[in-house]
Amino acid sequence: MKSMRLPVFVLSLAPGFAAEPITGRASVVDGDTLDIAGTRIRLHGIDGPESAQLCEDGAGKNYRCGQAAALALADLIGSTPVSCDPRDTDKYRRTVAVCRKSAEDLNGWMVAQGQAVAYRRYSMDYVNAEMAAKIIKRGIWAGTFQQPEERRRAKREGSAEARQEPTRTGGCAIKGNTSRKGEKVFHVPGSRDYDRTRISVKGGERMFCSEDEAEAAGWRAPRR
Numbered sequence: 001m002k003s004m005r006l007p008v009f010v011l012s013l014a015p016g017f018a019a020e021p022i023t024g025r026a027s028v029v030d031g032d033t034l035d036i037a038g039t040r041i042r043l044h045g046i047d048g049p050e051s052a053q054l055c056e057d058g059a060g061k062n063y064r065c066g067q068a069a070a071l072a073l074a075d076l077i078g079s080t081p082v083s084c085d086p087r088d089t090d091k092y093r094r095t096v097a098v099c100r101k102s103a104e105d106l107n108g109w110m111v112a113q114g115q116a117v118a119y120r121r122y123s124m125d126y127v128n129a130e131m132a133a134k135i136i137k138r139g140i141w142a143g144t145f146q147q148p149e150e151r152r153r154a155k156r157e158g159s160a161e162a163r164q165e166p167t168r169t170g171g172c173a174i175k176g177n178t179s180r181k182g183e184k185v186f187h188v189p190g191s192r193d194y195d196r197t198r199i200s201v202k203g204g205e206r207m208f209c210s211e212d213e214a215e216a217a218g219w220r221a222p223r224r
Contacts (some may be wrong), residue, residue: 022095026077028190031069034099041106042094044087045123047148048116052210055145058137064209065140067173067189069115074124074131074190076109077101090145096122102149114139117147175199176219180216184224186214193222 021085028032049145055065084097111126114133118126208214
């Protein structure tokens with residue numbers, strides 16, 4: 001009697017996708033992106049203003065909403081470790097995840113505070129939180145703003161709307177520091193060395209409004 005060969009099925013996982021939670025102290029890259037021990041994490045289901053993006057508040061005054069979003073996220077996290085539950089890997093090879101500080105959903109908190117919008121193209125998870133923030137005019141909903149996705153598209157197409165000059169009003173929080181070796185390094189809010197970095201204007205150090213501005217002036221991000 002001939003033995004029967006049963007078909008073998010192989011389960012293939014997406015390359016580079018981490019199923020296990022990523023836990024540790026997080027550095028804030030911007031309003032929807034974190035870095036944990038060198039792993040870049042894009043917050044699932046939300047879209048924050050671009051780093052150099054300007055919005056208008058309720059009085060019609062420009063302010064750096066991208067910077068405000070990053071600072072709000074950094075203030076919420078502080079030095080407390082966060083845990084991120086991976087959902088996917090995006091085209092930039094970033095891990096897309098839902099991140100939490102204890103039981104607090106950071107993704108949902110950013111949308112509920114009006115510091116980010118629900119990224120409907122990829123998820124409807126935070127639409128209700130967005131609607132609530134919009135109704136009470138919290139954060140960016142207090143005034144007018146360009147959707148982050150539209151802002152990026154305009155920037156790619158080189159439109160005048162995307163080439164707005166950064167304003168110095170309200171403060172620019174990126175620290176451009178010169179190391180003992182003479183290397184020009186910038187530190188963003190929430191990063192490892194940000195709080196202990198001191199700026200000496202007399203020594204040629206300065207503040208920047210965006211990472212692009214710092215890089216254009218000859219500064220670089222810290223090596224990890």
